[in-house]
Amino acid sequence: FPVTIYGFETSYELRQLVNIGEHVSTRQSYDYSSRGEFSLAVKLTTDLYSGIKWAGLYGDWSGYSFFAADIYNPDVDSVQLVLKIADLQHDRGSNSLDDRFNRRISLSPGWNNLRIALDEIRNAPAGRQMRIDEVSCLEIFAVSLSKSQVVYIDNLRLE
16 A cells, blocks of 8 residues: 655644755645645755755655655746655765665656656665665755746655
């Protein structure tokens, strides 16, 4: 069965967010929701890095096959984001790019349903397997956008 990591239905979930970039803003939104009443509206900016990360540990993902999320792009143009997932070993180490899962995501206008096999995430670090039972970093961010953009994130889950 799917298990929700974040559905953005409570204010507690909003308090788990950390902005990446000093001009980023987030809010709970009724505008676009794939499940429940709310989604997370994230205003991305033209800062070098602009996005959000979730604070805390995420439990043991080893009983699941996929990480999934729904992201709505209300703009007429595509927007490029990066999804970063890391474990405690990465966070306590050098934080190098080749020691984590990093995936560029091209969001078309409208709903984008992201679904990534946990085996891809597990095997992403060079020279080792990610500890899928110790996931400690989950970020979605943009790099050097040419204009500010709002995206709506909902229903982060394991399947």
